[in-house]
Amino acid sequence: MSSMSTHDLEHHPVSRMKSEDRRELILQAATDVFGQFGYYGATTDQVAKAAGVSQPYVVRMFGTKERLFLEVMDRALLFILTTFRAVLSEGRDDLGHRFGVAYVDMLKQRGLLLSLMHSFIQGGDPVIGPRAREGFLEVYAFLRDEAGFTPDEANRFLEGGMLLNTLVGLRMSEEFETSERANELLCAALPQKLDVLLELGKQQARA
Amino acid sequence: MSSMSTHDLEHHPVSRMKSEDRRELILQAATDVFGQFGYYGATTDQVAKAAGVSQPYVVRMFGTKERLFLEVMDRALLFILTTFRAVLSEGRDDLGHRFGVAYVDMLKQRGLLLSLMHSFIQGGDPVIGPRAREGFLEVYAFLRDEAGFTPDEANRFLEGGMLLNTLVGLRMSEEFETSERANELLCAALPQKLDVLLELGKQQARA
DNA sequence: GTCTATATGCGGATAGAC
DNA sequence: GTCTATCCGCATATAGAC
Structure with a gap:
């Protein structure tokens, strides 16, 4: 409180931060790491x-690794739905295509889609x-009710x-230049916006 | 060899077996377990x-957990391609549909498709x-070259x-009866053969 | 708010008996 | 061919200082 002793300013390597900011920082990092290794593979x-x-x-702030993962999931879902709702608010023409473009753009949020993907094939886990x-x-439900898609x-x-x-989880973009087939597959799979995937691919190859 | 001492027949809880048979048994079990928990999650x-x-x-026979997983992958791939080739050999009409039916049928091989799915989103792993x-x-390549599909x-x-x-990884079939949406989604996603998925779902719910 | 130190448990792998 | 016993490392979580 008021008694700040004379010397121990900057004691820690990393400066203090408001809990909420640090929280967001950690969630972003966790999204990235869980996206790469999955729930069990990540530490x-x-x-x-x-x-x-x-x-x-990290453990202190979120209680357990499991709770951290659940928060990552929630945050990712919220991001997706928020993004789609923004797209929707800009018009209802050609929705399928515009959603697709927005979805590919979400790859820029490192690990966001992959964290969810990992959670999806973990359906046997009780929590x-x-x-x-x-x-x-x-x-x-969003696609059906709000966007008006048919089943x-x-x-x-x-x-x-x-x-x-x-394809993102496979890092298939790594084969884009070396494999004729991979090239063809990626071009067919991504109507456009292939550039986004390739750019991201190079980034994470470095990291 | 020839000296079988008087008493120690049936010493072990499980009888001896030819290496190859035991191998196949373990690979099947591993396919199932890896399918449920993924490479890192499974022990x-x-x-x-x-x-x-x-x-x-198990370790002795396959060297490492990693090698075991790789063998599971190879075996699964081989099974898929073999199955598709068999379908192909029965005619070339309506291939897309017949492949689809065959693919759903592969769910009966517990964990086979899911083990592969887990490997797919593990693309960042160096091996x-x-x-x-x-x-x-x-x-x-099979679809393009042998089956003659366009990109x-x-x-x-x-x-x-x-x-x-x-959807299988999600165990979405568990919601088939409880969620209107899940019901609709599953019906739309599976042209037919929904019964196979639901049957399998019940089985693994018990296990 | 954030760290260091550490307890604890679990899982992969090895040694060696039978 | 298969087991039991066990080592060792790693990862989560806790305790407690600053």
Whole structure:
């Protein structure tokens, strides 16, 4: 409080920060790390390093690794729905295509789509599974109720999304220049916006 | 060899077996376990328990957990391609649909498609990644070269496959009766053969 | 608010008996 | 061919200082 002793300013390597800001920082780092390695593959230490804090601090702030992952999921879902709603508010023409472009653009949020993808194939987990199903169904409900898609249209959209997620998870863009087939596949899979994927690919190849 | 001492017959809880048979048994168990938990989430002990052998034996036989996973991947890929080739040999009409039916039928091989799905989003791994990409491209090459699909047709097929994998990983069939939306989604996503998925869902809910 | 130190448990892998 | 016993490292979580 008022008694700030004479010397211990800047004691810590990383300066203090408001809890909320640090929280957001860690969630971003966690999104990236979980996206790369999945829930089991990622360690809280990797997250901590990526966020520039100590491992115990990460655990302290979120309680458990599991709760951290759940927060990452929630945040990712919120981001997706918010983005889609913004697209929707700009008109209802050619929605399928505009959603697609917006979806690919979300790849710029490192690990966001992949974290969710990891959660999706973790449906057997007693705590991650139910939330993953709920989240997936939220997106489906959005497409049907708010965007006005028919079941078939919604389905088509999700199919494309899941293949995109898979190709990103595969790092298929790494083969873009070396494999004729990979090249063709990527061109066919991404109506346009291939540039975004390739750019991201190079970035994470460096990291 | 010839000196079988008087008493120690049936010393072990599980009888001896030819190496090859035991191998196949363990690979099946591993496919199941990896399918449920993914590479990192699964433990060699779970595999061992599922196969009815000891944990060190699993490691002994395959060298490392990683090598075991790679063998599971190879075996799964081989199964898929073999199945598709069999379908192909029965005629070339309505291939997209017949492949789709065959693909859904593969769900009966517990964990086979999900193990691969897990490998697909593990593309960043230095040893699993390359093989996963290779495997995926093998399937793509099959669709283009042997089945004669156009890039767009192949793409459409893969999109459907990835959504199916995702819904299976999500255990979405668990919501079939409780959620209106899930019901609709599953009906739209599976042209037919919904029954297979629901049947499998019940089975693994018990296990 | 953030760290260091550390307890604890679990999982992969090894050694060696039978 | 298969097991038991066990080592060792790593990752999560806790305690407590600053």
